[in-house]
Amino acid sequence: xxxxxxxxxxxxxxxxxxxxxxxxxxxxxxxxxxxxxxxxxxxxxxxxxxxxxxxxxxxxxxxxxxxxxxxxxxxxxxxxxxxxxxxxxxxxxxxxxxxxxxxxxxxxxxxxxxxxxxxxxxxxxxxxxxxxxxxxxxxxxxxxxxxxxxxxxxxxxxxxxxxxxxxxxxxxxxxxxxxxxxxxxxxxxxxxxxxxxxxxxxxxxxxxxxxxxxxxxxxxxxxxxxxxxxxxxxxxxxxxxxxxxxxxxxxxxxxxxxxxxxxxxxxxxxxxxxxxxxxxxxxxxx
Amino acid sequence: xxxxxxxxxxxxxxxxxxxxxxxxxxxxxxxxxxxxxxxxxxxxxxxxxxxxxxxxxxxxxxxxxxxx
Numbered sequence: 502x503x504x505x506x507x508x509x510x511x512x513x514x515x516x517x518x519x520x521x522x523x524x525x526x527x528x529x530x531x532x533x534x535x536x537x538x539x540x541x542x543x544x545x546x547x548x549x550x551x552x553x554x555x556x557x558x559x560x561x562x563x564x565x566x567x568x569x570x571x572x573x574x575x576x577x578x579x580x581x582x583x584x585x586x587x588x589x590x591x592x593x594x595x596x597x598x599x600x601x602x603x604x605x606x607x608x609x610x611x612x613x614x615x616x617x618x619x620x621x622x623x624x625x626x627x628x629x630x631x632x633x634x635x636x637x638x639x640x641x642x643x644x645x646x647x648x649x650x651x652x653x654x655x656x657x658x659x660x661x662x663x664x665x666x667x668x669x670x671x672x673x674x675x676x677x678x679x680x681x682x683x684x685x686x687x688x689x690x691x692x693x694x695x696x697x698x699x700x701x702x703x704x705x706x707x708x709x710x711x712x713x714x715x716x717x718x719x720x721x722x723x724x725x726x727x728x729x730x731x732x733x734x735x736x737x738x739x740x741x742x743x744x745x746x747x748x749x750x751x752x753x754x755x756x757x758x759x760x761x762x763x764x765x766x767x768x769x770x771x772x773x774x775x776x777x778x779x780x781x782x783x784x785x786x787x
Numbered sequence: 788x789x790x791x792x793x794x795x796x797x798x799x800x801x802x803x804x805x806x807x808x809x810x811x812x813x814x815x816x817x818x819x820x821x822x823x824x825x826x827x828x829x830x831x832x833x834x835x836x837x838x839x840x841x842x843x844x845x846x847x848x849x850x851x852x853x854x855x
Contacts, residue, residue, distance in 0.1 A: 736811070744831075778827075
């Protein structure tokens with residue numbers, strides 16, 4: 502067998518082995534590189550490359566090495582699920598870098614981080630002024646987690662006592678002009694319903710690049726042809742404005758009528774309606 | 788236009804809103820929003836009941852516009 506052919510076979514074999522190994526180790530190996538996963542990850546890659554190219558090496562030895570390097574973090578992961586102390590030992594603890602708005606110089610030194618690196622990490626979190634930070638922690642993975650002072654945190658609906666409607670995640674039901682049956686079933690809709698909705702918008706399924714259904718069962722689409730304009734769903738704002746008009750009408754009737762009884766009835770109902778409007782406005786507004 | 792027809796129109800609009808809210812409540816996936824919409828629908832239903840009665844009374848007064 503010519504040497505180049507052997508390299509091809511070995512490479513293909515190790516691509517498969519590495520693929521299976523990383524599949525087995527799962528998402529954790531690639532997502533959060535703790536010190537341990539970092540080391541084993543590099544070693545596994547190195548062994549794979551070494552044996553694929555180095556023809557004098559035994560393929561089987563390479564595979565044993567890879568499996569052992571993969572098995573250790575796997576079992577370490579299993580044990581650390583059970584034991585907090587083991588977890589601290591293997592994965593390391595987080596280090597507090599900023600506390601009560603003050604930089605902990607000793608901890609910085611302990612982790613051998615310079616001021617520049619700290620500023621760099623803060624900037625990645627869109628923080629340019631250290632005095633904006635209340636608390637910051639260097640995680641075992643090497644990421645900096647930052648808690649801003651309350652006045653620097655983004656304003657939320659809760660902060661201004663704004664009532665917002667709770668929603669569910671949207672479902673993507675059309676991709677590249679093809680209907681996705683599974684999400685469609687999740688929201689309890691049929692292909693026939695989709696067909697009708699598309700007809701209402703005046704487009705054909707082939708022309709739809711992406712279609713999503715939101716929490717209120719409204720279909721929003723993006724077309725292949727970007728020159729065409731698609732009207733946004735109008736039903737909810739329309740309901741709200743009709744409600745408001747009816748409420749105003751009732752007020753008007755209450756003022757206009759001479760019958761005391763009717764006046765009372767109109768007034769009461771207008772109040773009831775106003776209450777209902779206040780309740781549904783967060784839902785109908787959006 | 789008479790008062791009677793105005794009230795009738797308001798009644799019809801409210802009926803429409805009631806139906807729209809009901810269908811929206813059915814389509815909404817979030818349970819809390821669903822409940823809020825349903826409650827609003829019930830309130831509107833009560834209002835339409837009162838209005839319907841009033842329409843009847845008004846028709847008694849404006850006989851020439853009868854038709855309900």
